[in-house]
Amino acid sequence: MDTVPNFLEDEEFDEVPTRSAQSSADTAPVFGEPGFGKGRSNPRKGSPRARVTERDIPIVYFLGHFVGADVEACSLLNTAKTTSFGNTQIGGGLTSISTTQNRLDKLRTLAVVDRYRHPVSGTYSYGLTAAGFAAAREYGLDMEHGRSLNGIAVSRLPHYRAIALVAAKFASPAGYFRKAGIEPVPLEKLVSENRMRAAYEPVREEMKQRKTEGKTHSFGEWRDTTLTKALDEVRAGTLPASELIDAYPSLLTLGVKQGDGVRAKPVHQPDLVVNLDAARQSQGDKIGWANSVLVEVERSIKDRAEYTRILATFAYELKQPNVVRRVFYFTTSSQVEKILRDIDAAEGFGLFEKGKLTIIRLTGRDNQPVANKRRVITGGN
Structure with missing residues (x-):
């Protein structure tokens, strides 16, 4: 389980x-x-x-x-x-x-x-x-x-x-x-990690309660059902496509139902989501894909197995981009891009080839790379 x-x-x-x-x-x-x-x-x-x-x-x-x-x-x-x-x-x-x-x-x-x-x-x-x-x-x-x-x-x-x-x-x-x-982007269209966690927390509590009751408690399954409900509301005309993630911010936390052969994560919390769906439209049963960008910010290198799980989660999510359309992965290390590209090619995810995943060097105001500071400061205020 x-x-x-x-x-x-x-x-x-x-x-x-x-x-x-x-x-x-x-x-x-x-x-x-x-x-x-x-x-x-x-x-x-x-x-x-x-x-x-x-x-x-x-x-x-x-x-x-x-x-x-x-x-x-x-x-x-x-x-x-x-x-x-x-x-x-x-x-x-x-x-x-x-x-x-x-x-x-x-x-x-x-x-x-x-x-x-x-x-x-x-x-x-x-x-x-x-x-x-x-x-x-x-x-x-x-x-x-x-x-x-x-x-x-x-x-x-x-x-x-x-x-x-x-x-x-x-x-x-x-x-x-x-x-x-x-x-x-207007500031209010930047969805913070704290906002996403606040939306996810009641769902987490619900899943914990369902587990104690011996019921299905997969967040990934709950998310798939909730997304289907949201899309049905868009098709029925009761929810504008441009407001889908405003109405269902819990969908911004990714997750895939676990089972044999599933490599994607049961829960994955992005660092930031840039809501670009203001122009997203629908016509009858046809709903335009999402335009929003999921953002990850990486300051240290994870192990290969964890990166594989993360990319598998992105591949599952972006197969039908109903919530976000692409991922921007910011990093301070050139090694991260090499590792991610290697995994993407080896696993056949095709995220880079299809333009769904972009690696961006973390830079400052002057567009110069941001380096991890490891020096120790003594004295002063």
Whole structure:
């Protein structure tokens, strides 16, 4: 009998969690309230008019959904204001790193944003405080599936930071993926890992209950049945094809019913999904294929058997692309592409040949490759 692994446990309890400032920020006076900055050296209260503005909102929303992002990722979300200098227009490109850092510092002063310094790389990861989530809701943003820094395992932060960088590049007005036919994506169309897990969790609990009752408890079987139901609703005209994954986000977690000869995984959680189905249509029984992209971000090399299971899962899913159409696999290692291409050819999946799987080197703002930092920082703040 197949089992459904609880991949949440590995993340939540594998080591000491981060200790961010959010717990104290939840009770301490925030900017503008009596007692703000008391007991802190150089609290930098700033102007009494300082507040969360519309220019801040993309970063606020992004940090709520892609916790662990660094200043580089946040700098990709806005363009600099255009100003006139004589007959010359200055600005209009991406907001600079320094300007973005100033914005994050202001948001920290307002107790809207929190940060954590990784003990090895020295990189700061950012997230929202309770006040930050409240500010986002004041602007009418959906933060139901957001997440703060508190409680995240330190070992996971580099991975989350890499996912956030990729997500920011999909949303960036710089259009990093235009050559792949993808224009800048609205932030709300980036489906975070946390959003997918929230949709999957009730199903996982249902499968556990069915197992205790001696009933069929295969997530893959449940998913196939749910997808059939969703497609029937599209054919009946009660669900627009463009809204299928909005209505059924649990389908974004992949899984295949286990049995003899099945190499695909019973449950596979993507790192990110880019929802590109706005133009997806249907006519009667004919439903257009999905356009959305499933994203994986790989910072370390897995064993060959695990890669085989992952590619088998993709091959099963993309045979009829009703949920996602292709996979972008971001990696910091050239070895990963070699391994995946070798497995794809050996197993006859044909993912590369059919353009269903693309390997992309993880790069930063300047399109230079991102390297894993292994240096140790001592001293300083």
